[in-house]
Amino acid sequence: MTGGSAFMSASGIDPVDLASTAANHRFSPEVGQKRERTSPCHSEFAKKPKVSLRIDIPAPTVASNDGADLIFGAEPSTQASQEEESLFTPANGSPSSDSLFDEDVCGTSSTQPSSLDFPSDALLPSLSPVIASRSAPPISGLFFDASILIPEALAQRVHSACMETYFSEPHINQIMLFNRAPAKPSSTQAPSSISPSSFHPILHELLSTISTVLRPHIPAKMHDLLFPTSATRARQAILNLYTPGEGITPHVDLLGRFGDGIIGVSFGSACAMRFDKVPEIPSLDAAPSEGQPCATDAVLDRYELYLPERSILVLSEDARYNWTHGIDRRVEDTIEPPENARVDGRGEPVTVNRGTRMSITFRWLLPGAEVVGDDT
Ligand SMILES: O=C(O)CCC(=O)C(=O)O
Numbered sequence: 001m002t003g004g005s006a007f008m009s010a011s012g013i014d015p016v017d018l019a020s021t022a023a024n025h026r027f028s029p030e031v032g033q034k035r036e037r038t039s040p041c042h043s044e045f046a047k048k049p050k051v052s053l054r055i056d057i058p059a060p061t062v063a064s065n066d067g068a069d070l071i072f073g074a075e076p077s078t079q080a081s082q083e084e085e086s087l088f089t090p091a092n093g094s095p096s097s098d099s100l101f102d103e104d105v106c107g108t109s110s111t112q113p114s115s116l117d118f119p120s121d122a123l124l125p126s127l128s129p130v131i132a133s134r135s136a137p138p139i140s141g142l143f144f145d146a147s148i149l150i151p152e153a154l155a156q157r158v159h160s161a162c163m164e165t166y167f168s169e170p171h172i173n174q175i176m177l178f179n180r181a182p183a184k185p186s187s188t189q190a191p192s193s194i195s196p197s198s199f200h201p202i203l204h205e206l207l208s209t210i211s212t213v214l215r216p217h218i219p220a221k222m223h224d225l226l227f228p229t230s231a232t233r234a235r236q237a238i239l240n241l242y243t244p245g246e247g248i249t250p251h252v253d254l255l256g257r258f259g260d261g262i263i264g265v266s267f268g269s270a271c272a273m274r275f276d277k278v279p280e281i282p283s284l285d286a287a288p289s290e291g292q293p294c295a296t297d298a299v300l301d302r303y304e305l306y307l308p309e310r311s312i313l314v315l316s317e318d319a320r321y322n323w324t325h326g327i328d329r330r331v332e333d334t335i336e337p338p339e340n341a342r343v344d345g346r347g348e349p350v351t352v353n354r355g356t357r358m359s360i361t362f363r364w365l366l367p368g369a370e371v372v373g374d375d376t
Protein backbone atom coordinates (compact mmCIF):
# COMPACT_ATOMS: atom_id res chain seq x y z
CA MET A 1 0.00 0.00 0.00
CA THR A 2 1.09 3.46 -0.63
CA GLY A 3 -0.94 5.03 2.05
CA GLY A 4 1.44 5.33 4.92
CA SER A 5 2.40 8.77 3.86
CA ALA A 6 -1.16 9.85 3.36
CA PHE A 7 -1.97 8.53 6.77
CA MET A 8 0.93 10.37 8.30
CA SER A 9 0.19 13.56 6.54
CA ALA A 10 -3.39 13.29 7.65
CA SER A 11 -2.91 12.46 11.26
CA GLY A 12 0.71 12.87 12.14
CA ILE A 13 0.76 9.31 13.45
CA ASP A 14 2.80 6.74 11.68
CA PRO A 15 0.88 3.46 11.58
CA VAL A 16 4.07 1.48 11.52
CA ASP A 17 5.27 3.18 14.66
CA LEU A 18 1.96 2.59 16.30
CA ALA A 19 2.04 -1.09 15.51
CA SER A 20 5.52 -1.58 16.76
CA THR A 21 5.31 0.50 19.88
CA ALA A 22 2.09 -0.94 21.14
CA ALA A 23 2.17 -4.67 21.26
CA ASN A 24 -1.41 -4.77 22.39
CA HIS A 25 -2.63 -2.60 19.55
CA ARG A 26 -3.00 -4.41 16.27
CA PHE A 27 -3.09 -1.52 14.01
CA SER A 28 -3.73 -1.21 10.51
CA PRO A 29 -3.44 0.83 7.59
CA GLU A 30 -6.64 1.80 6.28
CA VAL A 31 -7.70 3.73 3.46
CA GLY A 32 -10.47 5.84 2.42
CA GLN A 33 -10.14 7.76 -0.70
CA LYS A 34 -12.07 8.07 -3.80
CA ARG A 35 -12.76 10.51 -6.52
CA GLU A 36 -16.08 9.09 -7.50
CA ARG A 37 -18.98 7.94 -5.44
CA THR A 38 -20.62 5.99 -8.14
CA SER A 39 -23.40 3.50 -8.40
CA PRO A 40 -22.32 0.02 -7.53
CA CYS A 41 -24.34 -1.19 -10.44
CA HIS A 42 -23.57 1.59 -12.79
CA SER A 43 -22.05 0.50 -16.03
CA GLU A 44 -19.27 3.06 -15.72
CA PHE A 45 -18.29 1.68 -12.41
CA ALA A 46 -15.55 -0.61 -13.58
CA LYS A 47 -13.69 2.35 -15.02
CA LYS A 48 -13.83 4.42 -11.86
CA PRO A 49 -11.27 4.44 -9.14
CA LYS A 50 -12.45 2.54 -6.17
CA VAL A 51 -11.73 2.96 -2.55
CA SER A 52 -9.39 0.76 -0.71
CA LEU A 53 -10.23 0.15 2.86
CA ARG A 54 -8.52 -1.98 5.36
CA ILE A 55 -9.05 -1.69 9.03
CA ASP A 56 -8.03 -3.63 12.06
CA ILE A 57 -9.32 -2.40 15.32
CA PRO A 58 -6.89 -3.00 18.13
CA ALA A 59 -7.94 -5.16 20.99
CA PRO A 60 -9.35 -3.14 23.84
CA THR A 61 -6.79 -1.94 26.27
CA VAL A 62 -7.72 0.94 28.50
CA ALA A 63 -10.98 2.71 28.34
CA SER A 64 -10.63 6.32 27.52
CA ASN A 65 -13.26 8.74 28.68
CA ASP A 66 -15.67 7.76 25.97
CA GLY A 67 -13.97 4.95 24.21
CA ALA A 68 -11.99 7.07 21.85
CA ASP A 69 -9.24 4.73 20.99
CA LEU A 70 -8.57 4.27 17.44
CA ILE A 71 -6.66 4.85 14.46
CA PHE A 72 -7.01 5.78 10.93
CA GLY A 73 -6.01 7.64 7.92
CA ALA A 74 -6.35 7.55 4.27
CA GLU A 75 -4.31 6.49 1.40
CA PRO A 76 -4.77 6.39 -2.30
CA SER A 77 -5.82 2.97 -3.41
CA THR A 78 -3.37 0.97 -5.37
CA GLN A 79 -4.26 -1.13 -8.37
CA ALA A 80 -3.65 -4.32 -6.46
CA SER A 81 -5.74 -3.38 -3.50
CA GLN A 82 -8.60 -2.18 -5.63
CA GLU A 83 -9.50 -5.66 -6.66
CA GLU A 84 -10.23 -6.95 -3.23
CA GLU A 85 -10.84 -3.92 -1.10
CA SER A 86 -13.51 -1.80 -2.61
CA LEU A 87 -15.98 0.31 -0.76
CA PHE A 88 -18.48 -0.40 -3.42
CA THR A 89 -19.97 -3.39 -5.05
CA PRO A 90 -18.44 -4.06 -8.41
CA ALA A 91 -20.48 -3.65 -11.56
CA ASN A 92 -21.01 -7.38 -11.83
CA GLY A 93 -22.85 -7.26 -8.55
CA SER A 94 -20.55 -9.55 -6.66
CA PRO A 95 -20.09 -8.05 -3.26
CA SER A 96 -16.76 -6.80 -2.21
CA SER A 97 -15.69 -7.88 1.20
CA ASP A 98 -15.13 -4.26 2.05
CA SER A 99 -18.10 -2.54 0.61
CA LEU A 100 -19.24 0.26 2.81
CA PHE A 101 -22.67 0.08 1.47
CA ASP A 102 -24.76 -2.94 1.24
CA GLU A 103 -23.82 -5.91 -0.80
CA ASP A 104 -25.80 -7.32 -3.62
CA VAL A 105 -27.51 -4.15 -4.57
CA CYS A 106 -28.16 -5.01 -8.16
CA GLY A 107 -31.51 -6.57 -7.73
CA THR A 108 -30.31 -10.12 -7.71
CA SER A 109 -31.52 -12.27 -4.95
CA SER A 110 -29.30 -12.39 -1.97
CA THR A 111 -27.71 -15.34 -0.33
CA GLN A 112 -26.59 -13.32 2.66
CA PRO A 113 -29.11 -12.77 5.38
CA SER A 114 -27.78 -9.32 6.09
CA SER A 115 -28.04 -8.26 2.53
CA LEU A 116 -30.68 -6.10 1.01
CA ASP A 117 -31.56 -5.70 -2.59
CA PHE A 118 -32.54 -2.57 -4.36
CA PRO A 119 -32.28 -1.49 -7.92
CA SER A 120 -29.45 0.65 -9.13
CA ASP A 121 -29.97 4.04 -10.69
CA ALA A 122 -30.05 2.30 -14.02
CA LEU A 123 -32.94 0.11 -12.95
CA LEU A 124 -35.03 2.78 -11.36
CA PRO A 125 -37.77 4.10 -13.56
CA SER A 126 -36.91 7.60 -14.67
CA LEU A 127 -38.52 9.93 -12.21
CA SER A 128 -39.04 13.57 -12.85
CA PRO A 129 -36.76 15.76 -10.74
CA VAL A 130 -38.06 16.06 -7.24
CA ILE A 131 -38.22 19.46 -5.60
CA ALA A 132 -36.29 19.15 -2.39
CA SER A 133 -38.25 19.84 0.70
CA ARG A 134 -37.01 21.93 3.60
CA SER A 135 -38.64 19.71 6.16
CA ALA A 136 -38.36 16.04 7.01
CA PRO A 137 -40.06 13.65 4.61
CA PRO A 138 -42.61 11.27 6.12
CA ILE A 139 -40.16 8.43 6.64
CA SER A 140 -40.40 6.68 9.94
CA GLY A 141 -37.16 6.79 11.92
CA LEU A 142 -35.84 9.82 10.04
CA PHE A 143 -35.29 12.93 12.10
CA PHE A 144 -34.50 16.28 10.57
CA ASP A 145 -35.37 19.80 11.61
CA ALA A 146 -33.87 22.64 9.59
CA SER A 147 -34.00 24.95 12.59
CA ILE A 148 -31.75 22.72 14.68
CA LEU A 149 -28.20 23.59 13.76
CA ILE A 150 -24.74 22.98 15.12
CA PRO A 151 -23.55 26.31 16.61
CA GLU A 152 -21.70 28.30 14.00
CA ALA A 153 -18.44 28.65 15.91
CA LEU A 154 -18.18 24.90 16.49
CA ALA A 155 -19.14 24.13 12.91
CA GLN A 156 -16.37 26.40 11.69
CA ARG A 157 -13.83 24.75 13.96
CA VAL A 158 -14.90 21.24 12.93
CA HIS A 159 -14.81 22.20 9.28
CA SER A 160 -11.36 23.78 9.43
CA ALA A 161 -9.89 21.04 11.61
CA CYS A 162 -11.16 18.28 9.32
CA MET A 163 -10.15 20.05 6.14
CA GLU A 164 -6.65 20.57 7.49
CA THR A 165 -6.29 17.16 9.07
CA TYR A 166 -7.96 14.91 6.56
CA PHE A 167 -8.45 16.69 3.27
CA SER A 168 -5.16 18.47 2.81
CA GLU A 169 -4.40 16.37 -0.27
CA PRO A 170 -6.52 17.03 -3.33
CA HIS A 171 -7.04 13.38 -4.31
CA ILE A 172 -8.63 12.45 -0.99
CA ASN A 173 -12.36 12.87 -0.67
CA GLN A 174 -13.35 10.27 1.86
CA ILE A 175 -11.96 9.36 5.24
CA MET A 176 -13.03 6.65 7.62
CA LEU A 177 -12.34 6.91 11.29
CA PHE A 178 -12.97 4.45 14.06
CA ASN A 179 -13.39 4.85 17.69
CA ARG A 180 -13.05 1.81 19.88
CA ALA A 181 -15.82 0.76 22.19
CA PRO A 182 -14.88 1.38 25.79
CA ALA A 183 -13.05 -1.53 27.35
CA LYS A 184 -14.36 -2.91 30.58
CA PRO A 185 -12.04 -1.79 33.36
CA SER A 186 -9.76 -4.63 34.34
CA SER A 187 -7.27 -4.73 37.15
CA THR A 188 -5.12 -7.16 35.18
CA GLN A 189 -4.84 -4.89 32.22
CA ALA A 190 -1.74 -2.75 32.10
CA PRO A 191 -2.45 0.80 31.05
CA SER A 192 -1.39 1.51 27.54
CA SER A 193 1.33 4.07 27.11
CA ILE A 194 -0.34 5.41 24.04
CA SER A 195 -3.84 6.30 23.21
CA PRO A 196 -4.24 5.94 19.49
CA SER A 197 -7.48 7.72 18.92
CA SER A 198 -8.65 7.93 15.38
CA PHE A 199 -11.26 10.50 16.17
CA HIS A 200 -9.92 13.99 16.09
CA PRO A 201 -10.79 15.46 19.50
CA ILE A 202 -13.12 17.91 17.84
CA LEU A 203 -15.30 15.02 16.69
CA HIS A 204 -15.96 14.15 20.33
CA GLU A 205 -16.93 17.74 20.93
CA LEU A 206 -19.18 17.57 17.90
CA LEU A 207 -20.85 14.38 19.11
CA SER A 208 -21.39 15.80 22.53
CA THR A 209 -22.92 18.95 21.06
CA ILE A 210 -25.17 16.93 18.76
CA SER A 211 -26.34 14.96 21.78
CA THR A 212 -27.20 18.14 23.67
CA VAL A 213 -28.77 19.89 20.73
CA LEU A 214 -30.94 16.92 19.75
CA ARG A 215 -32.02 15.84 23.23
CA PRO A 216 -35.08 18.09 23.56
CA HIS A 217 -36.26 17.36 20.03
CA ILE A 218 -36.01 13.62 19.46
CA PRO A 219 -37.74 10.75 21.22
CA ALA A 220 -35.82 9.44 24.23
CA LYS A 221 -35.54 6.05 22.51
CA MET A 222 -33.81 7.59 19.53
CA HIS A 223 -31.52 9.62 21.76
CA ASP A 224 -30.55 6.46 23.66
CA LEU A 225 -29.82 4.68 20.42
CA LEU A 226 -27.49 7.45 19.31
CA PHE A 227 -26.01 8.39 22.66
CA PRO A 228 -26.32 5.47 25.07
CA THR A 229 -25.27 6.15 28.63
CA SER A 230 -22.63 3.49 28.36
CA ALA A 231 -21.62 2.65 24.82
CA THR A 232 -20.70 -0.93 24.15
CA ARG A 233 -19.96 -0.54 20.48
CA ALA A 234 -17.29 1.16 18.47
CA ARG A 235 -18.33 4.27 16.63
CA GLN A 236 -17.33 4.80 13.06
CA ALA A 237 -17.23 8.12 11.29
CA ILE A 238 -17.04 8.76 7.58
CA LEU A 239 -16.05 12.15 6.30
CA ASN A 240 -16.98 12.87 2.71
CA LEU A 241 -15.95 15.86 0.67
CA TYR A 242 -18.04 16.77 -2.36
CA THR A 243 -17.27 19.43 -4.91
CA PRO A 244 -20.23 20.76 -6.88
CA GLY A 245 -21.36 18.06 -9.30
CA GLU A 246 -20.26 15.20 -7.09
CA GLY A 247 -22.64 12.98 -5.19
CA ILE A 248 -23.05 9.59 -3.62
CA THR A 249 -24.95 6.70 -5.10
CA PRO A 250 -28.19 5.79 -3.33
CA HIS A 251 -27.33 3.12 -0.83
CA VAL A 252 -28.23 1.51 2.44
CA ASP A 253 -25.25 1.58 4.79
CA LEU A 254 -23.93 -1.94 5.21
CA LEU A 255 -26.36 -4.05 7.18
CA GLY A 256 -23.83 -6.60 8.26
CA ARG A 257 -21.30 -4.08 9.45
CA PHE A 258 -23.14 -1.14 10.93
CA GLY A 259 -25.86 -0.98 13.52
CA ASP A 260 -28.94 1.16 13.75
CA GLY A 261 -28.71 4.90 14.30
CA ILE A 262 -26.79 7.05 11.80
CA ILE A 263 -26.11 10.72 12.33
CA GLY A 264 -25.08 13.00 9.48
CA VAL A 265 -23.98 16.62 9.65
CA SER A 266 -23.35 18.97 6.72
CA PHE A 267 -20.54 21.51 6.63
CA GLY A 268 -19.46 24.11 4.12
CA SER A 269 -22.44 23.85 1.80
CA ALA A 270 -25.96 22.57 1.65
CA CYS A 271 -27.15 19.90 -0.72
CA ALA A 272 -30.28 17.90 -1.40
CA MET A 273 -30.29 14.30 -0.25
CA ARG A 274 -32.48 11.82 -1.99
CA PHE A 275 -34.37 8.99 -0.33
CA ASP A 276 -35.83 6.06 -2.23
CA LYS A 277 -37.87 3.34 -0.64
CA VAL A 278 -36.22 -0.01 -1.09
CA PRO A 279 -38.67 -1.97 -3.19
CA GLU A 280 -39.73 -5.33 -1.94
CA ILE A 281 -38.30 -7.93 -4.24
CA PRO A 282 -40.76 -10.80 -4.45
CA SER A 283 -39.32 -14.10 -3.37
CA LEU A 284 -39.19 -16.92 -5.90
CA ASP A 285 -42.17 -18.53 -4.21
CA ALA A 286 -44.15 -15.37 -4.69
CA ALA A 287 -42.97 -14.70 -8.25
CA PRO A 288 -45.54 -12.72 -10.18
CA SER A 289 -47.37 -14.70 -12.76
CA GLU A 290 -47.51 -13.52 -16.34
CA GLY A 291 -48.99 -10.09 -16.73
CA GLN A 292 -48.55 -9.16 -13.12
CA PRO A 293 -46.28 -6.23 -12.35
CA CYS A 294 -42.78 -7.06 -11.19
CA ALA A 295 -40.89 -5.17 -8.50
CA THR A 296 -39.39 -2.59 -10.83
CA ASP A 297 -42.84 -1.63 -12.08
CA ALA A 298 -43.90 -0.76 -8.60
CA VAL A 299 -44.46 2.86 -7.74
CA LEU A 300 -41.41 3.96 -5.85
CA ASP A 301 -41.53 6.39 -3.01
CA ARG A 302 -38.93 9.06 -3.35
CA TYR A 303 -38.15 12.28 -1.55
CA GLU A 304 -35.45 14.90 -1.63
CA LEU A 305 -34.52 16.75 1.50
CA TYR A 306 -32.50 19.93 1.50
CA LEU A 307 -29.73 19.71 4.07
CA PRO A 308 -28.43 23.17 4.96
CA GLU A 309 -24.96 23.68 6.37
CA ARG A 310 -24.76 22.72 10.07
CA SER A 311 -27.96 20.71 9.90
CA ILE A 312 -28.25 17.27 11.48
CA LEU A 313 -29.90 14.24 9.93
CA VAL A 314 -30.71 11.07 11.84
CA LEU A 315 -31.55 7.80 10.13
CA SER A 316 -32.89 4.98 12.25
CA GLU A 317 -35.20 2.02 11.96
CA ASP A 318 -37.23 2.23 8.74
CA ALA A 319 -35.20 5.17 7.41
CA ARG A 320 -31.95 3.36 8.06
CA TYR A 321 -33.00 -0.07 6.78
CA ASN A 322 -35.76 0.36 4.24
CA TRP A 323 -34.80 3.50 2.41
CA THR A 324 -31.73 4.29 0.40
CA HIS A 325 -30.10 7.67 0.79
CA GLY A 326 -27.91 9.31 -1.81
CA ILE A 327 -26.92 12.59 -3.35
CA ASP A 328 -27.46 13.14 -7.05
CA ARG A 329 -24.53 14.55 -8.96
CA ARG A 330 -25.64 18.07 -9.65
CA VAL A 331 -24.18 21.51 -9.34
CA GLU A 332 -27.43 22.98 -8.07
CA ASP A 333 -30.52 21.89 -6.20
CA THR A 334 -34.11 22.91 -6.72
CA ILE A 335 -35.87 23.40 -3.44
CA GLU A 336 -39.23 24.55 -2.25
CA PRO A 337 -39.43 28.26 -1.48
CA PRO A 338 -38.72 29.36 2.05
CA GLU A 339 -41.84 29.61 4.12
CA ASN A 340 -41.73 33.39 4.23
CA ALA A 341 -41.70 33.54 0.43
CA ARG A 342 -44.89 31.51 0.04
CA VAL A 343 -48.30 32.90 -0.63
CA ASP A 344 -51.11 30.62 0.50
CA GLY A 345 -48.49 27.99 1.12
CA ARG A 346 -47.28 28.15 -2.47
CA GLY A 347 -44.42 29.73 -4.31
CA GLU A 348 -41.86 29.17 -6.99
CA PRO A 349 -39.12 26.67 -6.26
CA VAL A 350 -35.70 28.19 -5.88
CA THR A 351 -32.45 27.01 -7.35
CA VAL A 352 -29.42 27.01 -5.12
CA ASN A 353 -25.87 26.41 -6.33
CA ARG A 354 -23.92 23.83 -4.43
CA GLY A 355 -20.58 24.71 -2.92
CA THR A 356 -18.00 22.29 -1.61
CA ARG A 357 -19.68 20.27 1.08
CA MET A 358 -18.11 18.15 3.77
CA SER A 359 -20.29 15.69 5.60
CA ILE A 360 -19.55 13.72 8.72
CA THR A 361 -21.64 10.64 9.43
CA PHE A 362 -21.42 8.61 12.61
CA ARG A 363 -22.60 5.03 12.96
CA TRP A 364 -22.06 2.03 15.22
CA LEU A 365 -19.94 -0.92 14.25
CA LEU A 366 -21.65 -4.24 14.77
CA PRO A 367 -19.83 -6.83 16.86
CA GLY A 368 -17.29 -8.60 14.69
CA ALA A 369 -17.26 -5.81 12.12
CA GLU A 370 -14.03 -4.38 13.46
CA VAL A 371 -11.87 -6.18 10.98
CA VAL A 372 -12.63 -5.17 7.46
CA GLY A 373 -11.24 -7.02 4.53
CA ASP A 374 -9.48 -10.23 3.96
CA ASP A 375 -6.48 -10.28 6.16
CA THR A 376 -5.20 -13.67 5.10
O1 LIG B 1 -22.68 13.00 2.61
C1 LIG B 1 -23.63 12.59 3.24
O2 LIG B 1 -24.35 13.32 3.91
C2 LIG B 1 -23.98 11.11 3.20
C3 LIG B 1 -22.81 10.21 3.32
C4 LIG B 1 -23.23 8.77 3.42
O3 LIG B 1 -24.34 8.42 3.17
C5 LIG B 1 -22.28 7.77 3.86
O4 LIG B 1 -21.08 8.08 4.02
O5 LIG B 1 -22.70 6.61 4.05
Ligand SMILES: [Fe+2]
Pocket (backbone or CB within 6 Å): 251, 252, 253, 325
Ligand atom coordinates in the same frame (compact mmCIF):
# COMPACT_ATOMS: atom_id res chain seq x y z
FE1 LIG C 1 -24.73 6.37 3.86
